[in-house]
Amino acid sequence: MKLTTKLLAASAIVSASSAYAVDLEVMHWWTSGGEAAAVNELAKAVNENTEHNWIDGAIAGGGDTARPVMVSRIIGGDPPAAFQFNHGLQAQELIEAGLMLDLTDVAEAEGWEDMVNPASLLDACTYEGRVYCAPVNIHSWQWMWLSNGAFEEAGLEVPETWTEFVADADALREAGIVPLAMGGQSWQQNGSFGVMAVALAGLDNLLAVNRDKDASVVRGEAYGEVFQAFADAREMAEGLDVQDWNQATNAVITGTAAAQIMGDWAQGEFAVAGMTAGEDYSCLPGLGEIAILDTGGDAFYFPVTGDPEIEAAQKEMAALLLSPEVQVAFNSVKGSLPIRGDVDLTSVNDCTQKGLDLLANGDTMPSGNQLLSPDTTTQLNDLMTEFWNTPSMTAEDAQERYAQIIESAN
Structure with missing residues (x-):
């Protein structure tokens, strides 16, 4: 795979060419089996298509x-050359402080807007x-894996x-199977x-809460039903003690657990395990209740x-990450969708195709990272993990x- 003329032109925006190879330390948190395979595609692209060296700076956890x-x-x-964040509000303070490189010239030369x-x-x-x-991919939380x-x-x-799944919970227990896999980290x-809020209370209510910060909707009947459903989910997850999300995914892969609510990055784990979508595992966007993706x-x-x-x-790498070849190679392994629609994805599996169809139909919504500040997200993480791990805390509490x-959210 060779760099296109446009990629070479983009790298020349700052200087005619780099006089020396540069060691690019890249920090990220992709450490599970599927994630490591995906990030290797990015490292390979940098090492094979530029004079520079990808120095991996993976951080577990x-x-x-x-x-x-x-x-x-x-x-x-002591900054790295590049680092992975979720696109949204996470880096805004760093940008405001003048610590982030302006990539506008690369974006314009490459036609990112189109x-x-x-x-x-x-x-x-x-x-x-x-x-x-x-941006390198579209990941959506709105999935249930079975x-x-x-x-x-x-x-x-x-x-x-989801309604049918809940009805099956007792029979799964009787067969010695934990109905729902959940890891111990608060973000999970x-x-x-x-995901349950969108599926059970509807998109309008979710946006009223996350986008409009309307606490009255949280206190309303529709959200009350979501909190009760989450309390029921807490009981369905009893009996599986794992911490990391990919350990919970592995419980589904091995059949120890029947299902997991997790983003489409879980597909990378199924792929590493040699499992086939539609045969070994199934997927329900929007829990099968409201088929939708968050972007x-x-x-x-x-x-x-x-x-x-x-x-x-850095700018040469930024341009390369959005090239068609890299988009296909990376996202095919990661389980995510590419951020450009002009790439060949005819060989994707059934679940990825469901995601592509939703994207093509415009059945999308903003992600939480685009609507809530990191501080608000941290507060909600803390609350929901306390609720999950404290059976005496009621849904109403x-x-x-x-x-x-939400009332005090910025």
């Missing part, structure tokens, strides 16, 4: 662990009219909705609650270094505290 480390490096004057789909992904990288990150083998063992048909519990995902930001050689290499957080 997920975004909640990795982001503070990355920010500390940047504000401490290429990135949906446009909200580029909007999420844009601050005061300038582009500060390179073990076909677990339902077969329990003598059940694979459910097509809050993320799952968000979250990952982007790479590039800290200001003051070194023109590094800056030229959690509902009121959630409403109070």
Whole structure:
């Protein structure tokens, strides 16, 4: 695979060419089996198509662990060449402080405005009219993954909705199968609650809460039903003690658990395990209740270094990440959707095709990272993990505290 003429032109924006190969330390939190395979595609693209070297800076423990480390490096004057964040509000303070490289010239030379789909992904990288990150994928939380083998063992048909799944919970228990897999990290519990809120309370109510910060909707009947459903889910997850999300996914892969609410990055784990969508596992966008995708995902930001050689290499990498070849190679392994619609994805599996169809139909919504500040998200993470791990906390108690957080949200 060779760099296109446009990629070479983009790398020449800062200087005619980099006089020296640059070691590009890239920090990210992709450490599970599927994630590591996907990030290897990006590293291979940089190493094979530029003179520069990808120096891997993986941080285990997920975004909640990795982001503070990355920010500390940047504000401490020892920044990496690039780092992964979710596109949205997570990097806004760094941008405001002048610590992020302006990529507008690359975006204009490459035609990102016409290429990135949906446009909200580029909007999420844009601050005061300038582009500060390179979006690389569309990831959606709005999925439920089901073990076909677990339902077969329990003598059940694979459910097509959350309602049908709940009705199967007792039979799964009787067959020695944990109905719902859930890891111990707070972002998993809050993320799952968000998926249930869309599926059971509807998109309008979800937007009223997350976008409009309307606490009265949280206190209303529709959200009350979501909190009760989440309390029921808490009981369905009893008996599985795992911490990381991919450990919960593995429980579904092995049939120890029947299902998991998790973003489409889970597909990378199914792929590494050699499982086939539609045969070994099934997927329900919107829990089968409201088929929809949130358009979250990952982007790479590039800290200001003051070194023109590094800056030229950073911009060359930014352009490369959105090239058709890299988009196909990376997203095919990651389980995510590409951010450009002009690439060949004829070989994708059944679940990815469902996502592509929803995207093509415009059945999308903003992600939480695009609507809520990191501080608000942290507060909600803390509340929902407390609720999940405290059986004595009632749905009504959690509902009121959630409403109070939304009332004070910025």
